[in-house]
Amino acid sequence: MQFLSEFLEQAKACDLYRRTVTCDPVAPGHVRINGQTYLLLASNNYLGLTHHPELQQAAVKATLTYGTGSGGSRLTTGTHPLFDELEPALARFKGTEAALVFNTGYMANLGVISALAGPDDVIFSDEWNHASIIDGCRLSRAQTVIYRHADMADLHGLLQGTVCRGKRLIVTDGVFSMDGDIAPLPAIADLAEKYHALLIVDDAHATGVLGPGGQGTAAHFGIKHKVQVQIGTLSKALGAEGGFVAGSKELIEYIKNKARSFIFSTALAPATIAAALAALRQLSAGPDMVNKLSENANYVRSLLQAAGMPVPGGVTPIIPIMVGEAGAAVRLADELYKQGIIITAIRPPTVPCGTSRLRLTVIAAHERDELRQAVETITARARQFGMVVG
Numbered sequence: 066m067q068f069l070s071e072f073l074e075q076a077k078a079c080d081l082y083r084r085t086v087t088c089d090p091v092a093p094g095h096v097r098i099n100g101q102t103y104l105l106l107a108s109n110n111y112l113g114l115t116h117h118p119e120l121q122q123a124a125v126k127a128t129l130t131y132g133t134g135s136g137g138s139r140l141t142t143g144t145h146p147l148f149d150e151l152e153p154a155l156a157r158f159k160g161t162e163a164a165l166v167f168n169t170g171y172m173a174n175l176g177v178i179s180a181l182a183g184p185d186d187v188i189f190s191d192e193w194n195h196a197s198i199i200d201g202c203r204l205s206r207a208q209t210v211i212y213r214h215a216d217m218a219d220l221h222g223l224l225q226g227t228v229c230r231g232k233r234l235i236v237t238d239g240v241f242s243m244d245g246d247i248a249p250l251p252a253i254a255d256l257a258e259k260y261h262a263l264l265i266v267d268d269a270h271a272t273g274v275l276g277p278g279g280q281g282t283a284a285h286f287g288i289k290h291k292v293q294v295q296i297g298t299l300s301k302a303l304g305a306e307g308g309f310v311a312g313s314k315e316l317i318e319y320i321k322n323k324a325r326s327f328i329f330s331t332a333l334a335p336a337t338i339a340a341a342l343a344a345l346r347q348l349s350a351g352p353d354m355v356n357k358l359s360e361n362a363n364y365v366r367s368l369l370q371a372a373g374m375p376v377p378g379g380v381t382p383i384i385p386i387m388v389g390e391a392g393a394a395v396r397l398a399d400e401l402y403k404q405g406i407i408i409t410a411i412r413p414p415t416v417p418c419g420t421s422r423l424r425l426t427v428i429a430a431h432e433r434d435e436l437r438q439a440v441e442t443i444t445a446r447a448r449q450f451g452m453v454v455g
């Protein structure tokens with residue numbers, strides 16, 4: 066068992082040691098740890114829906130009506146009536162014929178990609194795609210060809226130059242989880258059309274965030290009809306838990322019959338599905354929440370940039386503050402923690418070596434004043450670390 070301690074010591078020595086931290090989520094955007102309240106600039110609860118009374122009441126009511134667990138997989142006895150409401154609601158939200166819920170977004174990627182691709186096929190995958198996409202590609206046993214991040218010339222060359230006996234698939238994050246940039250979807254869709262490739266977009270960070278009413282990346286670009294397979298999560302902006310895939314009736318029927326992470330896992334609890342349904346109702350009530358999120362994101366990004374912080378341009382609520390070395394990122398995050406602000410340091414292997422950063426996220430529930438104060442604190446501490454350009 067010596068490899069255990071060797072691995073752990075090595076991780077500590079390289080500033081790559083990871084641990085879980087218990088925080089008490091007292092309100093959207095705020096947590097309490099050991100009695101002290103912190104401003105949370107590190108959550109994917111983009112719309113603050115986790116604490117919305119409608120969602121909370123829906124979850125309680127579903128628990129009282131149907132119980133705490135589902136007791137079976139979806140294809141046996143786990144499909145409780147709320148699934149029959151949520152899946153059509155997701156399809157309406159995404160503008161597709163049908164949708165299918167998985168237990169997590171991770172499991173949706175694993176199941177969908179490995180169901181659609183096999184050993185004869187070739188998957189073209191952006192180098193910055195989420196780990197669950199990478200694992201889905203591996204599980205499929207298809208040949209996976211990695212193209213440089215958002216580089217359409219590279220993707221084009223690889224599509225042209227790769228011999229393929231079976232199907233071609235292109236898979237990309239809609240919004241990239243660590244940099245918050247948006248995939249160049251119109252260009253990707255054109256290439257997919259030209260090379261008869263199936264296009265899969267993972268909208269984990271775009272669902273409820275991007276496009277009219279938060280419908281996602283394809284809707285943002287007005288090309289919903291060009292993306293055959295849209296994946297999303299219920300656990301970020303929608304404030305619940307679970308993943309989903311949306312597409313044609315036939316696609317959904319196929320995946321239901323083939324995706325092992327759908328077939329061989331117990332269905333989500335009634336409370337979770339009821340919360341997701343209530344979240345969709347909130348989204349369809351009007352664009353205010355999504356607009357507030359986008360305003361907050363623009364506000365923080367422009368304040369940081371004006372202060373000379375190393376923050377790339379963008380429009381999503383994911384705002385990376387580029388630091389470089391893992392140790393420096395961890396020390397800056399620790400220092401901000403002492404000041405009552407939580408921003409996660411992101412290090413290899415999640416991001417490439419030398420690109421460690423603080424991944425700051427804003428949510429719709431944050432107030433302008435607290436965001437402005439936080440930016441002042443971040444800037445002052447970063448300056449002490451010799452980081453600021455401006």
Ligand SMILES: *Cc1c(COP(=O)(O)O)cnc(C)c1O
Nearest residue numbers: 169170171195242269298300307
């Ligand atoms: C978070 C995330 C997932 C996984 O979704 P979960 O519901 O948290 O399992 C998948 N893809 C991307 C891009 C993500 O950021």
